[in-house]
Amino acid sequence: MLRRFSENPLRLPHLSPYVPGPDDPAIFWFNSERKDIVAEVERRVAAAHAHDRKALEVTLNEAAYHEIKRLERQRDNESRESLGYWRGLIRRIARMSDAEKRKALERTVHHMAKDVAGNFDTRVYQLSTKVIPKLLAGVMRPSKLPRELFNNGAPLISELLQVEGSIEKLHALSKKGALVYVPTHASNLDSIVLGQALEQCSLSPVIYGAGKNLFSNPIISFFMHNLGAYRVDRRIKSALYKELLKTWSCVMVERGYHSLFFPGGTRSRSGLIENHLKLGLVGSAVEAFSQNCVRGVARRVFFVPTTINYALVLEAESLVEDWLAEEGGARYIIEDDEFSRVDRWVSFFRKLAGLDAACVIRFGEPLDPFGNPVDEEGCSLTPEGHAIDPASYTLRDDQPVLDGRRDAAYTRALGELLAERFRSETVVMSTQLVAHVLFRQLVAATPGLGIFARLRLRGEVSVPREELVKQIGQTRDALRELSERGEIHLSKNLREASASELLDRALSIWNGYHSRVAARDLGVEVTAEDPTLLLYYQNRLVAFAEAIAPPEQLEAAREIGQIGVKGGLR
Amino acid sequence: MKPVGIVGAGAFGKGLARAARRAGNSVVLFSRFPQELGDAGIEVVDDLAALTRSAPIFIAVPSIFVGEVGRELGAHLDGRHLLVHVSRGLVGAELRTLSRVLREVSPVRRVGALAGPLDAAALAEGLPGGAIVGSAFPEVAAAVRAAIGGSSLRIYESSDSLGVEVASAIVGLAAIAVGYARAVGAGPSALAVMVTRAMHEAAAVGTELGAKRETFWGLAGLGDLVAATLGDGRPELAVGEALGQGKDVEAAAKIAGANVESLGLAGRMADYAQRVSVPAPVTSTVARVIAGELDTQHALAALMARDVGKE
Structure with missing residues (x-):
């Protein structure tokens, strides 16, 4: 049942067709154009291969090879249904006439396009814009759920x-x-x-492409599917599929979506x-x-x-x-x-x-x-x-x-x-700043260690709270200068709160949600409990590390600046 | 056929104009000063707006002026135009290519660099030779070929525009090093080791910047360096020799009699290499010689004393 929903997401029946208004954006027309769009995409992808016999054979072979590999690994219902088709195709390709190859290509492309195509239901759109924010708000403050549901503001x-x-x-x-x-x-x-x-x-x-894995939850699948998301199956590796996705998006943008x-x-x-x-x-x-x-x-x-x-x-x-x-x-x-x-x-x-x-x-x-x-x-x-x-x-x-x-x-x-x-255009948030200052302190306190060794130092480096607050203030001032030059932006909170408030806010945001404690406030000092989480949040500032470091921590900032450079950690 | 546009009536600009005429094209040549070229097919103009009807437009001015010229010229251009510069420079601490500068200061995106063993005199006289166009846009190379190519000038192309420009700039540095080493008495073996290592350095710095390694072993890199060492009258060689004879940078530049882009580049290139942890001993030695930090006694010795290992 679940699988049926995730593979064929539910569409609500239309008693009378929705007629979009003249000012409605293109997406409101999608349902009436969908057939046409799918056909256009299929036509273009098929036409791109039809003129070259050799290329057509290679394309089919490649698609079949990757699909067989994927389906053999998957061993699920899809495998049972589709593996036979692909195995049969790969066996027959060499003996097929050109017309048969073109037919096989059209069939394959049609199958893929059908799987990709989304839907846009104005009723689901209206429901989601009205109700989802309220439900989310209700989850956040359960006591206010009834008020939120009937709140027009x-x-x-x-x-x-x-x-x-x-x-x-x-x-x-x-x-x-x-x-x-x-x-x-x-x-x-x-x-x-x-x-x-x-x-x-x-x-x-x-409209947007959403990974097929997100469609595994039938409720999310229902909303995604009916709000213009098209499905992208990242497990499919064939060049033909990638080309189809690009063509899909090209046709949609051309039409003003x-x-x-x-x-x-x-x-x-x-x-x-x-x-x-x-x-x-x-x-x-x-x-x-x-x-x-x-x-x-x-x-x-x-x-x-x-x-x-x-x-x-x-x-x-x-x-x-x-x-x-x-x-x-x-x-x-x-x-x-x-x-x-x-x-x-x-x-x-x-x-x-x-x-x-x-x-x-x-x-x-x-x-x-x-x-x-x-x-x-x-x-x-x-x-x-x-x-x-x-x-x-x-x-x-x-x-x-x-x-x-x-x-x-x-x-x-x-x-x-x-x-x-x-x-x-990055907007720096308080958690990123606090994580950066703490992580920089950790790097400065452990010269000569590699990043991985530092990540193992759980709870071993502490900074006097007063010193940490001072550094947060200094680093925020440096960020302000960058922001005045248009090189970055700061969240309202980061601009206005005191350094001490920023620290408290960051700690309270992390602690209690993440299963591990990122940093612990012991009153006199603050301990970097989980360098890995700190690393994650501070990474947003890596590109600016040198520019915002105080002179005495420039060396540590340079090391941080190398994170992600040359594609890896050292 | 649209006329070929050229900005700059120095030796290279004039050489390009002659090559374009030989290829059967008319030319619009921009010069701030009156020029008498004795060829009715070369229209000399003093208004950049007159170049809008040209394709492609060559920018043959020293690298320090490319940004300014590009901005002024860009005010008359749009997306249809093709720009090709012939300078050997890289700009700023981040070593930005001049193609990139042109893309930033003008609306033109289809930009390329003409590089390789191409000298002004050979261009003007139509001596057999070759060059390379680095551009991500195939139509730029095609336009350059149609503009100046022919039986005596083979124009190759590379989509690795960045590599072509970095290689071309570093060859200038290597040529200074060659001139210098010759002047302090280095023999063929020492020279060979030095230029080979210089090219490895160039490739390492270039790949760090995003270029393809193989570009450095093509016409823009190795090919150009061979022409320089064989003595195609490159001013960098003369600068290097003057430095090797103990002259200071100003005196050396005066002897060369041309704007030598590499003099300003050496220090920035050495700094960049250090910043990204790429060993660049030849570049940093040239930079130190130019900065007056290393004398003729010690420069070569400093290079030879380094540890040796795998190539």
Whole structure:
């Protein structure tokens, strides 16, 4: 039963078809366009392979090989149903005529596209925007649940979630083309929180690819499926499937569907700000713009670099353990982390209750696909501030043309810019600052030790509380200077609270939610109890470590600055 | 056919103009001063706006001016234009490439670097030779080939634009080292060891910056260095020799008679290498010689005294 729901998520029957209004965003039209979109995606993917016999055979072989490998490992119902098809295909490929191969390709692509396609139900959307925030708020403060359910004002969740950035501009641009939100990725809550932020700012909902593992919970699956999420099965390794996902996203962006991609790929295991971006889906949105130019469609594409900043991360412990284990071979998908446990959700949200702005979402300045800023009219701006036509980037000999290599180069350059924006749009939270100062103290107190040796020093390094508060104050002042230069942003709390309050706030956020104590306040001194958790939270500041360190801890800050450089810990 | 645009009427700019004419193209050449080139196919202009109808546009000015020129020129350009610079510099402590600078100061994204064993005189006279275009955009290399390539000038291409630019800049440093070592009496064996190690250093620093290692063993790196050591009249070689004869940097630069990009680069490159923990003894020795911290007696000895190990 559960499996049936997760593989074929429930859709509510429509007694009368929903007719979207003229001002409704593209996603409200999705259900009426879905068939057309699926067919277009299938047509493009099939057409890309049909002209080359050899390539077609290689594609089918490759898809079958990877699927057989995956299904043999999986040994579940899907294996029993599908393994026979793939084994039969791989046996027959060599004897197939060209027409049969094309047919097999079409069948395979159709099967994959059907699995990917999502749904958008306005009733589920309306339900979720009205009820979910209230339920979440109720979980946080159970005594207020009845009041929350009947409360027409802003629910608690909006106190909890602060949204910053040029929201007015996003409103204006959403009428001119597709907004492609590209946020940092720290938690599975990200897409939910971002959806809530959009709703809070009256911005249109987005379509996004969600890992199939998230669909294993039938309730989450129901909401995700009916709120425009398309399913991405990360276990499928074939190039054909990846191409289909890119084509899906390209067609959606072309048609003006506002979209959400996490360019970091999976959640940041380390807590570091992502700088190695996977650009497949970003590239599909760049291509979407070229496709529109070639067809003479004036619809534009705007990228919105976004940072999602949490004071407390739901899955922090599993993520950082996974990162540290990566040295010995990573688990790619964590199936059993805090996200899948209802009790962790409850204690997470309870912990956050009463904290203002426990999560800050910051929408950065929107960019065109070529990295130029844009004005409210959607015009691309040169560094001198002149408006130029973004379609000029697709011209060759004054004609718009499609060129995969060219668009890949644009995408790489855009990726570099996005990584820079992730840094400068980061909003530092109190937990990150306190963790950083404590961790820096630990590094300074243990010269010559490697990171792994330091992580074993549980509860062995203590700092006099007075000294720690002084350092938190100094480091916050240094962060303020960076923020005045536009190199980073600070949460309201970090800007306004005293250093001592910041310390207390961070300790109270961690303790009681995480199963391990991150740091313990013994009155006279504060002990770094769990260097691993501290490392995770402080990693957000690694790129700024040198710039914010006092002179006597510069050496320690330099060491911290090397975390994540060259792709590993030393 | 659009005319080929060139900014800068120094020896290299003029050489490019002649090469473009030989390839059958008309040329729009920007110069702040009046020029008499005796060729009706070369239109000399003093307004950057006149270059908007050109493809590609070469920027043949010293690296310190590339940003400024790029900004001024960029005000007249948009996404359709192709820019190609010919400078050997890297900018700032983070060693940013000039292609990147051009992308930052102008709206142009399709940018490339022309590098390799290409000297101004050979370009002007049409002597057989070759060069490499580093650009992530294939149309940039194609445009350069159409602009100046031909039977006597082979234009190769590399998508590793970063590698091409870093290699090209480091070859300048290595050429100073070669000139210097010759002047202090190093023989062929010592020179060979030094230039080979210098290229390893270049590749290590380059890969740290994100370049591909193999680019350093191609035309932009090894090929260019071979041309420099064989004596293609490179000013860096003359600077190195003057330093080796005990002259100070100002005097050495004056003897070379050209703007030598590598003089400013050596210290920054050595600092960068140290920051990212890449051993770079040749670069740091050149930097110390230029800074006047190491005299002719000790420079080579300092290099030779280092521990040896696997290549």
